[in-house]
Amino acid sequence: KELSSQVPINDTSPPDITFVQPNSPDALVAIKTYDIFVNITDDNPPLQGDVIIRVSNQSTILFNSPMILIINSIWRFTWNNITSYPNQQNYTLRVWAKDSSPNKNSEWSEEYFIFVSIPSSPGKLQDVINIIFISILFASVMVFLNKKVLGKSGKKKRKRIK
Structure with a gap:
């Protein structure tokens, strides 16, 4: 027992x-x-x-x-x-x-x-693409404005020569 x-x-x-x-x-x-x-x-x-x-x-x-x-x-x-x-x-x-x-x-x-259901946030690649896009847009605006300014100054010089 x-x-x-x-x-x-x-x-x-x-x-x-x-x-x-x-x-x-x-x-x-x-x-x-x-x-x-x-x-x-x-x-x-x-x-x-x-x-x-x-x-x-x-x-x-x-x-x-x-x-x-x-x-x-x-x-x-x-x-x-x-x-x-x-x-x-x-x-x-x-x-x-x-x-x-x-x-x-x-x-x-x-x-x-x-x-x-996780809200998506832009990743680093998207940030880089945005920076490149903004840079290209800024450069295009600068070129456009430069052509306008150069075009006007060229016309003034021609008038003085005549």
């Missing part, structure tokens, strides 16, 4: 994953860097490296990335390069977590959808 009391009871429940941010499905993302937070609770909390976020569009898994434990049971993923993915699209977020019990229970979160 003593031996049976020493046998550990195995944890059979998977981690419970709740999105903190986005805080509602179909969230709108309009910034170039977005933090995603989840709250993961379990009797045997996940260890670093045992929580992964999956980002996909309608047809393709774009990437999986580890999440970072920031405090207590809150995990974070910072999506830094959103602008390298197509704008004006829906993306699906899912989080997978594995607890630290001997059974290594794991679970996927529900799907969360975000809509990425």
Whole structure:
């Protein structure tokens, strides 16, 4: 009987994953860097490296990335390069977590959808093109005015000669 009391009871429940941010499905993302937070609770909390976020569009898994434990049971993923993915699209977020019990229970979160709509701003190339255009326009105006001034001064000289 003593031996049976020493046998550990195995944890059979998977981690419970709740999105903190986005805080509602179909969230709108309009910034170039977005933090995603989840709250993961379990009797045997996940260890670093045992929580992964999956980002996909309608047809393709774009990437999986580890999440970072920031405090207590809150995990974070910072999506830094959103602008390298197509704008004006829906993306699906899912989080997978594995607890630290001997059974290594794991679970996927529900799907969360975000809509990425980042206002476009002119890039450096557009700035260079604008500067070149303004320079050409300015030079053209200067040439035009120069011809008018030179043309008038040439007529005055001819009149004096006659």
